[in-house]
Amino acid sequence: MSEIIETWFDQPLLFTISERHVRGRLVRLGPALNTIIAAHNYPPVAEKLLAEALALTVLLGSTLKDEGSQLTLQAQTGGGPIELLVCDYRGGELRGYLKFDAERLVGVGADPTLFALFGEGFLAITFDQAATGERYQGIVPLEGSSIGDAAEHYFEQSEQIPSLIKLAARHDAEAGCLAGGLLLQHLPEGEVGRDRLHVRHDHPEWEHAKTIAATLKDEELTDPATSLETLAWRLFHEDEVRVQPGVTVSRGCRCSIDYFAGVLSKFPEGERREMADDDGLVQVDCAFCSRVFPVSLGEIAAHD
Structure with missing residues (x-):
């Protein structure tokens, strides 16, 4: 592990494990997240969904190379009470909102499935590249138990990048809403960009890293007393892990x-x-x- 720099809130931690051809992102959102949701009166179920989606947006947005590039995440309903979810990230500026049917949302319970929230909806992930002006978009069904599962399907189908995504969100009496996320991806030897990648899904080094990362608990992702460097060390202390702080995140509504x-x-x-x-x-x-x-x-x- 490289020098400990202690990353806590609203700043992703970028890391690589070169011997296993793995790159990762960790993030924990706090003050920036609360600033975003403070403008709305979301019920707990909607707040948790948006918080996890915002954490996912930061994880994906932090893979962009150019500061002016933008990542947009959009989930749209196929008949569920959540009609629209939109988040975007550009150079550390983060924003997002939900449109939903309040009466129908009450009926889904405290821990609804993705299908209960959206029905047969879809997830669209769009990368707008500032340097080249190119746009990459992938659309996948909203399948799985969480929006993180749907994003994994995106990388599987659209990018051919084996990935693991873990998301968690909860409300803390002192800190307000907290959300955390982990993105782990297997890259071929020497590859560090986000070009289309073709890799073996049964690579033993990737399977080892994925198995370890899957042990990360929700409470660890959202624990305000644990730095992101500590989480990375707990997971991958057997390997040489290179860490680097990402761009600090802030509420980025560009309205005026x-x-x-x-x-x-x-x-x-x-x-x-x-x-x-x-x-x-x-x-x-x-x-x-x-x-x-x-x-x-x-x-x-x-x-x-």
């Missing part, structure tokens, strides 16, 4: 009146007037931060 004015300026002037109310304001509702932004026609015209 100026931003919306710029977007609305692309509409013809007649359509802008139709959107405006009697006071000459276009009311823009941001689902991410649960706020309404009144944008005047004058502010929109200033962007022409």
